[in-house]
Amino acid sequence: MKAYPFPPAYRVVKGRDFARLKVEGKVFRTKKLIFNYAPATLSRVGVIVTKKVGNAVFRSLVKRWVRESYRLTRPTINQPIDIVIIPRTSKLSFAAISQDLSFFIGWLDEKNTH
RNA sequence: AAAGUAGCACACACGACCGCUGACACUUGUGUUGGAGGAAAGUCCGGACUCCGUAGAGCGUGAGGCUGGCUAACGGCCAGAGGCAGCAAUGCCAUGGAUAGUGCAACAGAAAAGACACAGCCUAGCAUGACUAGGUGACGGUGAAAUGGUGGGGUAAAAGCCCACCGGGUGGCUGGUGACAGUCAUCGCGUGUAAACCCCCUCAGGAGCAAGGUCUCAUAGAGAUGCGUUGCGCUGCGGCGCGUAAGGAUUGCUCGUCCGAUGCAUCCGGGUUGACUGCAUGAGGCAUCAGGUAACUGGUGUCCCAGAUAAAUGGUCGUGCACGACAGAAUCCGGCUUAUGUGCUACUUUUUCG
């Protein structure tokens, strides 16, 4: 049994889903990331990295960081939810992304219990 | 040792665990194995490949431009010629034609391509002048550029007018495949700009993988092909003119070509979304032998080496060091250009020591 699998089903892929999350979803912001989220039947994640973040190499690295940190924190999500993560700045690191993501999930958990 | 010139190589490595992605196996969720670059970049050139049969012919337009070779092709590469820069190693050059023609050369300057006028110099005349006639040709605050240059002879004053050397044009001879070089004779020889128009030579049909092809699903009509018919006037019954229709299409224009109004018959197509395909065995890599100064070519052996589609290479730990620059494939190749870290080799100049 795999501990932290991350198959393609766990990703937001369709352009329609991105548009739906943008219109119907709610927004949560930290200093470095923006989270668009909405309830779903299966928890999924998507990443949008704009050109102001950096060049192609760095954009691709940021996407890998986001996916890796999501893969590791996904078991802590209690309610199924779709998330689109949008980095806001070029001052990023893997540690910062992980910290913000787990903070967002903790905030979400607390909100649902109340 | 310092400064410089040219070329080549590498692009953090290894191991463990957790993940991503292609292929192949079988026990269908495991295993084995492959997984970014020298520039993947810019999209600046050249091709392959695909579609457009209204893609033909001519003109135009665009690109290239010393010579010979290489190449699928090129604006690329190699070997040379000439010129420029540098003490040198070496580097750079859109480098055909300015007597085929046209244009332009601001300001300044007498004059900017017409060698004339103006100013000057000289001679002659008598009216002795701010004069007339003739000779002369670059001397004259310029200018980016001034009618080949320097020196001498010559003359009334001068001038390729004459001579020597240098430069240039034309013709011959020699060497070279050739660009060109050398040499002899001859001509006293009217600027620059062709990255201005242009002339000459060479090349180019257009669009681009979001090209193009196949399938599924839903919706509802339009298209293709073939055959026939089509008005009026003249008539020698072959045709001719007018009209429908002085129209439309053909990715710059012309010619040429095609279409057209209506009836019948036959056939079934179009767009959207998604999937598959195009799509990785190639003008391929490596080794070696042969030919060639070289670029490159040929033979033999061997290898298969990314293929995604919100888009695959990351995270953690350990060890080592130079502590890791520029930077991410998207149809594929050959170049060019730009960005960029480290190391090595050869050569040049200068200095010091032996």
Next chain:
RNA sequence: UCCCGGAUCGUCCAAAGGCAGGACAACGGUUUCUGGUUCCGUUAAUCUAGGUUCGAAUCCUAGUCCGGGAU
């Protein structure tokens, strides 16, 4: 990914290879008791680097940035 177009004062536009001009804006003055209007003046630019040319915003080459089209 493929294919196009552009870059001139702070802004919007001009400019046959020969002094970069106009409008608005800004600033200073004039007029007014003050402000506005009017009038006068000033400041201010050729995306960058090379090349051709006597001379480049203009011609050529390379780069940088911005914008557009094709799903």
